[in-house]
Amino acid sequence: MLEIKNLHARIAEDETEILRGVDLTVKPGEVHAIMGPNGSGKSTLSYVLAGKDDYEITEGEVLFNGENMLEMEPDERAAAGMFLAFQYPIEIPGVATMEFLKTAMNAQRKARGEDALSIPDFMKRVKAAANHLNVSMDMLKRPLNVGFSGGEKKRAEILQMSLLEPSLCVLDETDSGLDIDALRVVSEGVNKLRSPDRAMVVITHYQRLLDHIVPDVVHVLSKGKIVKSGDKDLALELEKNGYADFVDAA
Amino acid sequence: MPAVQETIDQVKAIDVDQYKYGFVTDIESEKGAKGLSEETIRFLSAKKNEPEWMTQWRLDALRRFKQMDEPNWARVSYPKIDFDDLYYWAAPKSVEGPKSLDEVDPELLATYEKLGIPLAEQEILAGVEPKNRVAVDAVFDSVSVVTTFKEELKKAGVIFCSISEAVREYPDLVKKYLGSVVPVTDNYYATLNSAVFSDGSFVYIPEGVRCPMELSTYFRINEQNTGQFERTLIIAEKGSYVSYLEGCTAPQRDENQLHAAVVELVALDDAEIKYSTVQNWFPGDKDGKGGIYNFVTKRGDCRGKNSKISWTQVETGSAITWKYPSCILRGDNSRGEFYSIAVSNGYQQIDSGTKMIHLGKNTSSRVISKGISAGKSENTYRGLISAHRRASNARNFTQCDSLLIGQECGAHTVPYIESKNASAQFEHEATTSKISDDQMFYCLQRGLSEEEAVALIVNGFVKDVIQQLPMEFAVEAQKLISISLEGSVG
Numbered sequence: 001m002l003e004i005k006n007l008h009a010r011i012a013e014d015e016t017e018i019l020r021g022v023d024l025t026v027k028p029g030e031v032h033a034i035m036g037p038n039g040s041g042k043s044t045l046s047y048v049l050a051g052k053d054d055y056e057i058t059e060g061e062v063l064f065n066g067e068n069m070l071e072m073e074p075d076e077r078a079a080a081g082m083f084l085a086f087q088y089p090i091e092i093p094g095v096a097t098m099e100f101l102k103t104a105m106n107a108q109r110k111a112r113g114e115d116a117l118s119i120p121d122f123m124k125r126v127k128a129a130a131n132h133l134n135v136s137m138d139m140l141k142r143p144l145n146v147g148f149s150g151g152e153k154k155r156a157e158i159l160q161m162s163l164l165e166p167s168l169c170v171l172d173e174t175d176s177g178l179d180i181d182a183l184r185v186v187s188e189g190v191n192k193l194r195s196p197d198r199a200m201v202v203i204t205h206y207q208r209l210l211d212h213i214v215p216d217v218v219h220v221l222s223k224g225k226i227v228k229s230g231d232k233d234l235a236l237e238l239e240k241n242g243y244a245d246f247v248d249a250a
Numbered sequence: 251m252p253a254v255q256e257t258i259d260q261v262k263a264i265d266v267d268q269y270k271y272g273f274v275t276d277i278e279s280e281k282g283a284k285g286l287s288e289e290t291i292r293f294l295s296a297k298k299n300e301p302e303w304m305t306q307w308r309l310d311a312l313r314r315f316k317q318m319d320e321p322n323w324a325r326v327s328y329p330k331i332d333f334d335d336l337y338y339w340a341a342p343k344s345v346e347g348p349k350s351l352d353e354v355d356p357e358l359l360a361t362y363e364k365l366g367i368p369l370a371e372q373e374i375l376a377g378v379e380p381k382n383r384v385a386v387d388a389v390f391d392s393v394s395v396v397t398t399f400k401e402e403l404k405k406a407g408v409i410f411c412s413i414s415e416a417v418r419e420y421p422d423l424v425k426k427y428l429g430s431v432v433p434v435t436d437n438y439y440a441t442l443n444s445a446v447f448s449d450g451s452f453v454y455i456p457e458g459v460r461c462p463m464e465l466s467t468y469f470r471i472n473e474q475n476t477g478q479f480e481r482t483l484i485i486a487e488k489g490s491y492v493s494y495l496e497g498c499t500a501p502q503r504d505e506n507q508l509h510a511a512v513v514e515l516v517a518l519d520d521a522e523i524k525y526s527t528v529q530n531w532f533p534g535d536k537d538g539k540g541g542i543y544n545f546v547t548k549r550g551d552c553r554g555k556n557s558k559i560s561w562t563q564v565e566t567g568s569a570i571t572w573k574y575p576s577c578i579l580r581g582d583n584s585r586g587e588f589y590s591i592a593v594s595n596g597y598q599q600i601d602s603g604t605k606m607i608h609l610g611k612n613t614s615s616r617v618i619s620k621g622i623s624a625g626k627s628e629n630t631y632r633g634l635i636s637a638h639r640r641a642s643n644a645r646n647f648t649q650c651d652s653l654l655i656g657q658e659c660g661a662h663t664v665p666y667i668e669s670k671n672a673s674a675q676f677e678h679e680a681t682t683s684k685i686s687d688d689q690m691f692y693c694l695q696r697g698l699s700e701e702e703a704v705a706l707i708v709n710g711f712v713k714d715v716i717q718q719l720p721m722e723f724a725v726e727a728q729k730l731i732s733i734s735l736e737g738s739v740g
Binding site: 050051052053054073074075077078079083084086089090091092093094095099100103104107108111143160164 | 697712
């Protein structure tokens with residue numbers, strides 16, 4: 001589903017190289033965790049996949065279902081099924097969460113040549129998804145992410161993810177800013193979305209998220225490269241020994 | 251929000267030129283002589299069959315105008331206007347006196363249909379009251395061509411007609427109120443208007459009457475080199491209520507056209523006037539050529555106790571806008587409101603805001619202004635809040651937000667606050683923000699296109715004000731804002 005080959009990327013503004021040859025293959029149905037210390041390039045990888053134009057690709061390629069993803073605009077990637085759950089979700093003042101959901105869903109449907117959702121159909125979907133994530137109607141009426149608590153922001157991200165039904169989900173530090181209860185709710189929401197034709201890339205600092213969202217493969221990213229891959233036990237090992245061994249190895 | 255989607259579709263359907271009302275109506279028209287002189291005024295006054303007192307009133311204003319200087323404190327710049335190179339009277343030949351709908355020139359009806367203004371009075375189906383009926387006074391260049399629903403309004407005691415007709419038919423009311431809110435010598439453009447005002451609307455709501463439908467006036471400038479000088483007077487007697495909407499468009503022309511209007515509102519005890527404007531004069535082309543100079547004086551007088559006047563404006567047009575709809579809060583416990591969305595793009599210059607003059611006790615006012623600047627435009631909010639020394643417990647809340655799109659535009663906020671009474675409480679909040687790259691990226695990541703993202707963010711920004719508009723115009727206003735911002739990103 002996702003093939004990253006020798007990906008090099010730098011910050012467009014000051015040409016600092018962040019990604020230095022990332023290789024990663026994710027198949028449908030798989031959940032991959034990417035761990036690594038601060039500054040290893042985890043968030044950059046997620047932004048580059050989503051197409052943020054603060055970064056320049058200097059080498060390598062990214063194929064999404066066999067297509068060159070680097071040539072697609074961010075909204076085209078979204079319509080093709082790529083979703084990024086932001087570490088710091090952005091506030092959109094004056095735009096009710098509900099309204100944002102509808103606009104996003106219909107924008108993607110339109111890009112795929114589908115009809116807009118009818119209001120009852122839309123409401124039915126939102127209510128079902130919101131229910132699973134403990135999202136109240138009151139929250140849906142508030143402007144998106146404005147004044148949301150850390151937990152509300154992350155739940156709103158996963159709510160969007162479940163309604164937009166992407167085939168590739170990239171979750172950037174979804175556990176940051178969550179207390180234990182919120183972490184459980186969010187993780188359950190993510191687990192519900194695991195399916196044989198959906199792939200996930202979960203980016204995190206900490207092993208604790210992986211207790212809830214159990215990955216098939218764990219990768220360690222250090223200094224812009226994947227330096228080690230293994231099964232879920234690798235995460236436990238990291239938790240015990242820290243990143244030091246791998247940072248030195250890189 | 252369906253409006254967002256509609257907005258996008260509309261924006262896409264429009265080609266390079268985004269102003270869709272730029273067409274010219276080919277109609278035989280009669281003009282007065284060029285230039286500003288006593289003859290011009292006598293000609294104009296005679297054309298309108300005005301009584302002598304009106305002619306004298308105008309001539310007095312002209313004499314005073316000749317002694318005044320053009321104001322230059324606003325943050326706008328334009329070449330000097332040659333008032334002797336303008337026509338002050340232009341009217342379609344077919345219009346002579348008040349007419350019923352079936353006598354109106356079909357060419358004019360077609361023009362208004364093209365503009366989307368309903369002039370037909372729909373028949374009331376047996377037992378079914380059609381929703382959202384609006385009575386319209388249609389002003390074309392210097393004359394009112396038709397006023398709809400007049401008879402029905404009359405049954406409720408409401409007078410709704412052109413100001414020219416009011417001068418002839420209701421001289422006592424006109425004499426009593428004309429110039430009582432905006433004095434003849436109030437300011438340069440108001441004085442000019444007093445001398446040469448052509449047409450506009452007159453509304454009188456009798457005591458205790460709630461006007462049974464929305465009233466609106468639709469202004470259209472068609473002729474070349476012709477100024478439009480509309481004059482509107484609305485009087486709400488004790489305990490009455492009226493909601494009034496004004497709309498404006500003009501053809502796309504290379505040269506600038508002058509529009510200098512005066513609007514006076516009078517609210518007596520317990521009366522309420524809600525005045526909404528959707529201003530969409532031709533803003534000039536993408537290089538800043540042409541467009542309307544919009545120099546307008548709008549003022550409401552809360553003359554009675556517990557009266558209320560509310561201004562709501564959506565400003566997307568004009569090359570230059572200079573206007574400050576204001577409230578004089580004279581009556582005790584009276585309330586003034588000003589809600590504004592001012593959008594500037596291209597080379598447009600806006601210097602607009604409000605004045606809330608607190609004179610009575612326990613008066614309150616609220617100002618919400620949203621300025622959106624794009625392209626190379628300059629957008630200034632200028633507002634005065636003042637409390638007279640007798641205005642105990644005066645309250646004001648002002649919120650003034652500016653949104654910048656792109657790198658070459660400007661937003662400015664110039665608040666003036668004067669309080670001579672220690673018990674007055676004035677609050678002023680101002681913000682300036684940009685549509686951030688992060689907001690754009692977030693929306694794009696969710697599948698919105700760039701245009702959709704801007705429309706969504708802007709609609710969110712102006713929401714507080716849009717909510718104040720009469721329902722049927724809110725969607726229209728949202729579309730208009732997005733069209734005005736077309737091409738402002740990327």
